[in-house]
Amino acid sequence: MPFSKETLQELVCAYCGVAASAISLTPIPTGKFNTSYFVRADGDELVMRIAPPRDAVFVFYERDMMRQEPGLHALLLEKTSVPVAPIIAYDDSHTLLDRDFLLMKRLPGRPLTDAPYVDEAKVLRRVGRCLAEVHALAAEGRYGYLGEHAPMAPQPTWVDAFQMMWRKLVEDVAAVGYYDETESTALLGLLERHIDLFDRPVPSSLLHMDVWAQNILVDDASNLTGLVDWDRALWGDPEIEFAVLDYCGISKPAFWEGYGERRDTSPKARIRNVFYLLYEIQKYIVIRHGRNNDPAAAQQYKRQVMQIVAQLMHRT
Template identity: 35%
Template sequence: MHNEHRLELDDDTMRRVLSEAGVDPVTATGWVELTEGTYNTAYRIRRAGGPGLVLKVAPHPDAPGLTHERGLMRTETAFYRAAGGRAPVPEVVHADFGRTTVPADLLLMTEIQGDTLAARAATTTPAEAAALRTGLGRVVAGLHEVTGTGYGYPQLGLARTWREAFLSMVDGVLADAARFAVALPVDDVAGRMRSHAALLDEVSRPVLVHFDLWDGNVLVHDGRVTGLIDGERAFWGDPLAEFVSLALFDDIERDRAFLSGYGAGPFTRSARLRLAMYRSYLYLVMLVEGTPRGYSGPGHQQQVELVRKHLCAELGAL
């Protein structure tokens, strides 16, 4: 899936960016684009006698996007700064929001040693995988010790209650679906969400939620979790929402190794209903985002059908 609005840097621009970040370009022995992402452009930068760096470049500011996709690099920067010391995240070296020669936000951070869980999947034994999931549970529990002063996406302004924040998030993506003419498989999504809105009032503590912790955003090395990356989708809210991407298209209650590390479960009926709401929200985002990004082709269509099926199932539980 290629996003035509992604920005790529030539060598001269890269050297200027490094200089503006206080990094002597002479110390950079080379850089290579990381191709795993579909939204930002990212580069791994090697340095002589020092730790590596990662540079992320946001899409062009004129690129079409979803309501919550404004200022995501600011959110990722804030996520790393808030989570530092509580969870293994990159250290922010330099953040530049539209002031350089590049017409987009930039984030330069330390590189964390390790491969993604997704990359390791084929060579990890079941026992090793279970140990990593338990370790990941402990890491996420540490992340969820970080609390804020309000609820919702920081780049959109925080709300006083989780109910207000989450329903606004749902309204935003539904407005995006209408704006980009994306057909939804279920009528009155907002009504189904609001029918259980009182359950959201059980959340009384705004926790830092990454909300994109699929296996491609978890780094591991030497049998342990070494990093949580790509924190741009983060918000302050219900820690239960974290479990959606941790068990994408599945049920987190099946992941006993993770839950033992996290220290959660069994879930109440209220928790399961809230999880259905959060799954529905993520599937809505996944269903709508492909249109402004210009995704197409058989692989994308298969993904759309899979998301639609799971969205119907979760909304059917509400």
């Protein structure tokens, strides 16, 4: 374990009031950002998630992003039927551990990636219905990453928010050495030349932004039992969520049947979708370089970005 058993037991004891001898912990191997454990505390089934150290390499919106999860879970539990876990403790005091951590109830089921024989169409229809509920939650006149981690100033319009998000992400990639000044300027200019496509009235919808098979929990009867990992959530145009769903293989016909609305497939929407896809892919340059120590993979993502950029410039 990256942390000693005694340290982890102390964290659980602080909030659950049980003896250390009544606590067992099992590492969750699938976590890609946080360090996570299944916890059994005197019969209660919990999940503990521990944030990365503060000196890790982050995409701009990742730093302290766990801070927004308690509020989001509470909102979803109050306003939707989306299966999310009650969070029973969140600690950013760094008195017990030099990282943020949280404890939440363990949801039943297993990741869709580990359930090859379920009825995928049934699951995706339910995921679609859930995201329709989520997208119906809207902030009033504020766009962007609005959570307690505050990675950006809230913006009055989506076009302003996305332009700021794009600039910050390009700067992050440049900061780890994968864009030079010419490339950064070109990517910023590319959005500027198409910015009118984003200047349109859209709701500031709550967006999950990380729905893929690993974050979808199901039972053996193909029921959706959990939609997890809300720490990347933002508020804005649902089209950017659709691009992530495309990338992650979720936006299949069954999903759209559950979602209940047809997406815009106009030429303008398709160009926006390319930018939203680029926003999704560029983060992996930073992640592969800074957290996975895999510069070859980071370069591969950069090549993918540049190929898409070249195709977009040819089209427009």
